[in-house]
Amino acid sequence: MSEKILQIQDLKREFRMGTEVVRALKGLSFDVAAGEFVTIMGSSGSGKTTLLNILGCLDKPTDGAYLLDGVNVKDLNRDELARFRNVKIGFVFQSYNLLPRTSAIENVELPLLYNPAIGSKERRERAIHALEAVKLAERLDHTPSQLSGGQQQRVAIARALVNEPVMILADEATGNLDTRTSYEIMALMQELNQEQNKTIIFVTHEPDIAAFSSRTVMLRDGKLQTDTQNQAIKSAREALAALPESDDY
Amino acid sequence: MKVANLIRIALRALQRNKLRAFLTMLGIIIGVGAVITMMSIGEGSKQSIQSSLSSMGSNMITIQPQSNRTGGVRIASSEVQVLTLSDVRVLRRDATLLTAISPQASTNGQVIKGAMNWSTSLQGVSPEYFDIRKLTVREGIAFTEDDVRSAAKVCLLGQTVVENLFGSNEDPIGQIIRFNKIPFQVIGILAAKGQSSFGQDQDDVIIAPYTTVQKRVLAITHFQNIYASAVSEEASEAATDEIVRLLRENHRLRPEDEDDFRVRTQAELINTLSSTSSMMTVLLTAVAGISLVIGGIGIMNIMYVSVTERTREIGLRMSIGARGMDILMQFLIEAIMISVTGGLIGVFLGISASLLVAYTLGWPIVISQSSIVLSFLVCAFTGVFFGYYPAQKASRLDPIEALRYE
Structure with missing residues (x-):
């Protein structure tokens, strides 16, 4: 195994709701190595979202350790967390979360604006490069309203890639898309994972999406239910080809 | 975080909503314009009184029977x-x-x-x-x-x-x-x-x-x-x-x-007339100043609306690495840009209006640098003052909740 990007040990997260204490995560442990494509699954209430927030450094665990790229997130303050999110994590959301009335390239440049190490020339170059990687090089100046859902999600993926994070964190990234477009996005994800060796953590509740990943972590009631290596990874590209040519009616 | 980047971010955000930014500016534009015009007219009439009185002889003393x-x-x-x-x-x-x-x-x-x-x-x-x-x-x-x-x-x-x-x-x-x-x-x-x-x-x-x-x-x-x-x-x-x-x-x-007589000096007369004219200037400027404050409240109002409306955007920015300070500065700079741009337009408008008054009505006007500097500083301060609270509100949002905000 290569180096470990994520190390989670006995992770707990409790919420105080009035007088009641809700235990969303009840001691979770697993590691993710560089280059893995992990799907995290679970029904609603399983602690999926809570785990995602912690993995994304948006929230801190109540107890236990979460090491991202060797750093214990628990020891970081608010500003350091923000810095960590900027350089270590690339978020992809279900609802894309692109800035409206803003061109694709400016949307992709956004994380770099918060990275003082990068000058304006490099910013533009890297944004163009990221958009090329998601095959949107011809649509640099299109605003989100001029793009389809799949294209918007690809812009969001480019935005996640642009700061060269150690992992991409996708939250139901295909949830708003039809099957064909979902498969296209998954094909892109697989390509990034296999060809560029990007570590991807993909939260979903759709089993057919999980089939494209290399490993599936199943949560249930805040605990790890199963953690299975996917022996036969489905190719999204092949699945796409297998779809009926036109499903219009 | 580089200041240049913050300014770029704020500028892009304003460009997305040009009309609203302009309407927000309008209060400041009118406020600054009014202050400068009023002060020009006031100062002009004061100086014209003084110069015409001293042309009569500023040392002059009049003795009248009483x-x-x-x-x-x-x-x-x-x-x-x-x-x-x-x-x-x-x-x-x-x-x-x-x-x-x-x-x-x-x-x-x-x-x-x-x-x-x-x-x-x-x-x-x-x-x-x-x-x-x-x-x-x-x-x-x-x-x-x-x-x-x-x-x-x-x-x-x-x-x-x-x-x-x-x-x-x-x-x-x-x-x-x-x-x-x-x-x-x-x-x-x-x-x-x-x-x-x-x-x-x-x-x-x-x-x-x-x-x-x-x-x-x-x-x-x-x-x-x-x-x-x-x-x-x-x-x-x-x-x-x-x-x-x-x-x-x-x-x-x-x-x-x-x-059984009364002695009046020209200086006394000048003082009386100038103080009347100064009082008018102060009153007019106060009214104009109030409109500047209202303009500032307009900025605050719009910034609050903007923060609420852009909650998801704020959440997104935080999730991709913006610190609370970055968000605070972004909204503050937006507010300052609105007020300063409005102030500049207002200065231009005030000078134009003063010249128009001088040209059409023939009133004496004096456009004093102090009135321009003062009103400009006031409006910049207005931007900071009224922009700070909305900006602070934005910077304190929880990214998780902000991202899920509908």
């Missing part, structure tokens, strides 16, 4: 016959702080020259009057002490009188005019002085020796006024005290008696 209470009856001051030649003599002899003294006996009447006639005022004065009032003789000569002694029937005409009595190619010098049937020879023409600050035409006047007016026209021995010049503007206060002391003595007033 109706004192005699057995409960008050008499109009023009009817009071307390100022006499003896007062003038005493002042000439004993006053140390006065450089020139001239009595004045004046009357209104009809002046006739051939077929032309004109109603004007005849002022009988001494030659020193020209110094005191800063009058210059444009053509001809002024009368002398000899003319005063002999009560010569000579006069000098103001520009308005010349225009109304003589044709354009006629030379008034040496001609005879009749004032209330008494013939006067014109020996000079006064240089035009224009309107006084009270809107009086200072050129609508005939000036003659006071003896002539007293004896030949009015048949009186008293004066309506005595004019004097203090040695300097600063000395006019002390000169006033001196005049009061000398005249009370000369009028044999007992210590408990009221003055």
